[in-house]
Amino acid sequence: MDGKAAKDSTTLVERWIEDQREWQKTAMAYLDSMVKNDEFLTHLGNAMRGSLLAGKAYPTAGAATAAPAQDVPADDRLDRVLFALHQMQGQLSDLRMTLDEMRTGAKGSPPRMPATRSAVRKRAPAAKARKTKRKTTGKARR
């Protein structure tokens, strides 16, 4: 080995050593974050699943199993009651909005209509107009 090659070889070795030090720093940075940042492990776990999802764990079948409602509960009465309460909450909101509109005299969007065909409702003004016209014509004839 001549002098130039020996120098290059030394350089390469030094760079290897330096690279190893950098790896140690990287590893320490990861360890440091794991200790100091509670969410880092979750994020790292997501990354190990190929996802950069932030703030929560990647949804997996395992996580789903831990979820409280994967299957239909044997007794669903409480949930039915809770959902009925949510529906009532909506109805109360409708009532409040109707009262607000009555108080201010504003014509907001209509409250829930009774069960009719929307197209029938849409045609209603025209039908009413025809009816009025017929009535007027009838009066004129009389």
Added chain:
Amino acid sequence: MSEPDEERELEALLELSRRGRAKLERLHEVLTSPGHYGTGASPSTVVYRENKLRLLRLVDEHGQPRSGPPVLFVPAPVSRYFIVDLLPGRSFAGHVAAAGFDVFVIDFGTPTTEDRFADLSYYVDGLVRRSVRVVSQLTGQAAINVVGYCLGGTLSLLYAALYPETVARLVLLTTMVDGDVEGGIGWVAHKMGLAGESYDHPRLVPAAEVKSWFEMLAPGSNSLVGRVTDLWDRLDDPAARLRDVRTMATWVDDVAPAPGRLLAELYQKFGPGRNGLITGVVQIGDRMVELAAVQMPVLSVSAEKDLIAPPEGVDAITRVVPHAEVLRLPGGHVGIVAGRTAAALWQRTVEFLATSRDGTHGL
């Protein structure tokens, strides 16, 4: 092997080590910087709450709502609302607000066990209708603009048919109308057993299961090795770009659990082989919905590379709403709304919303 060859190999290994370490350092930087935790990018106030729903009103830098015509964004209930308000500079809702519109966004929230009983009527004739009503009351406008995305578009279309007098203009983004067009989330869900979902005894379909349907659509995305390889390749990107990717991943990977009754009803009425929307008449709760009632101006946008809502199934809107303007844009289901090329959609939407019925500019 000669010494120069050995040195070259060692140099190559050293370079490989350096690049691998650089990727891990970049990943560390991204994972330790503030992420996107599912909140919108634009400042807003909550103007209405019901069950898990929050109705957000975008405000300007002084905390004041805009004075322009109201626009209500209706995202899909099975994903997070912030796809329409992803990042500063990449926010569909923010862009529309910056154009002067008074923008409202529905956040359906995350359903819990009791919400498995929620059906189409609860969403269309309940949550969406009351949200429109709140917007009308706050703005004094009897008819407002509605922008629905994906399943949110389906809800918006049904709402517009039920209460046409309350919708000034309707924009439907990647909203499937023809359920018989093969491909897309409906077909995958069909093959994965959605037919087994019970309307009478529904369950809360876990997020992981909903996600598995979406993953089936993207080859490789349901493979752990494929996903990790994809992420490893991406780690060559600058950290700023990776933060964008992370924001998008936080939306894509964070699907919400879904009310089983809603899914069962969607499948039974609009799914493959049922295809109720294309008939133009659908029963929602105790109401008959006739799509012929949709007479307001309609813009329907499909995406050329949409794997979730195939463009042919979206463009079929003209079979039930013949006057609908159909626009097909290059890109995918998410890309056209929040990707790098989304500006085309945003601009066209603003132009459409700003045009009054007589064709003049309304803003």
